[in-house]
Amino acid sequence: MTNPDPSALDAAISARRSIRGLEGPPLPPEQVEALVALALTAPAPHHTEPWRFVEVSPARRATLADAMGAARAADLEHDGLPEARRAWALARSRRRIVDAPTLLLGCLVADGLNEYADDRRARAEWGLAQHSFGAALQNLLLGASARGLGAYWISAPLYAPDEVRAALDLDATWHPQAFVCLGHPNAEYVPFDRPDRDVARFFVRR
Numbered sequence: 001m002t003n004p005d006p007s008a009l010d011a012a013i014s015a016r017r018s019i020r021g022l023e024g025p026p027l028p029p030e031q032v033e034a035l036v037a038l039a040l041t042a043p044a045p046h047h048t049e050p051w052r053f054v055e056v057s058p059a060r061r062a063t064l065a066d067a068m069g070a071a072r073a074a075d076l077e078h079d080g081l082p083e084a085r086r087a088w089a090l091a092r093s094r095r096r097i098v099d100a101p102t103l104l105l106g107c108l109v110a111d112g113l114n115e116y117a118d119d120r121r122a123r124a125e126w127g128l129a130q131h132s133f134g135a136a137l138q139n140l141l142l143g144a145s146a147r148g149l150g151a152y153w154i155s156a157p158l159y160a161p162d163e164v165r166a167a168l169d170l171d172a173t174w175h176p177q178a179f180v181c182l183g184h185p186n187a188e189y190v191p192f193d194r195p196d197r198d199v200a201r202f203f204v205r206r
């Protein structure tokens, strides 16, 4: 099967940016579902379907942000970050969670993954699922970008999975990985120039 216009896909991939200045109403439910459907076409190990998504309603956000903020505050204090920087970082994270027009949480489940007694292979197996999650999120981000939406990835749930699960009443088998914030780019948004990367620096032949 040949793609009649690979340049259109190349352009869509190149045009995607993480856009953090979001505004506007929540995405319509059909649009959220269309983006999640794109995520669900990602490659996955052993024909598994390890991805799960949660659309987090505004009503749940404060509790969620509080729980995650408490966990992060303890981490930052442990790191010895000065009080003012801690407060700034915590307030910014909270704003991003609470103010996102649409907030999606992506999770992984282990269904269908091989089980190994040894740590090396068990970790590698979970790594396979995480690779698939990255592919799923990229699909979603590209779909958002192609629709003129703004979107970006927040990795904080990976650092506070128990708090996220508890705040959203999720099953213990759902492993929180990341948020995707979605909305419309605000009026100040200007796409940054991605540096021209010299392929030779990232690529070898053997």
Ligand SMILES: Cc1cc2nc3c(=O)[nH]c(=O)nc-3n(C[C@H](O)[C@H](O)[C@H](O)COP(=O)(O)O)c2cc1C
Residues within 6 Å of the ligand: 016, 017, 018, 019, 020, 152, 153, 154, 155, 156
């Ligand atoms: C695994 C992963 C975690 C990320 N976590 C965050 C995050 O917590 N907060 C954030 O603002 N951006 C996050 N990003 C987005 C990156 O900062 C962004 O992709 C990078 O700066 C390159 O910009 P671009 O996406 O516009 O090309 C994350 C991206 C990935 C792949």
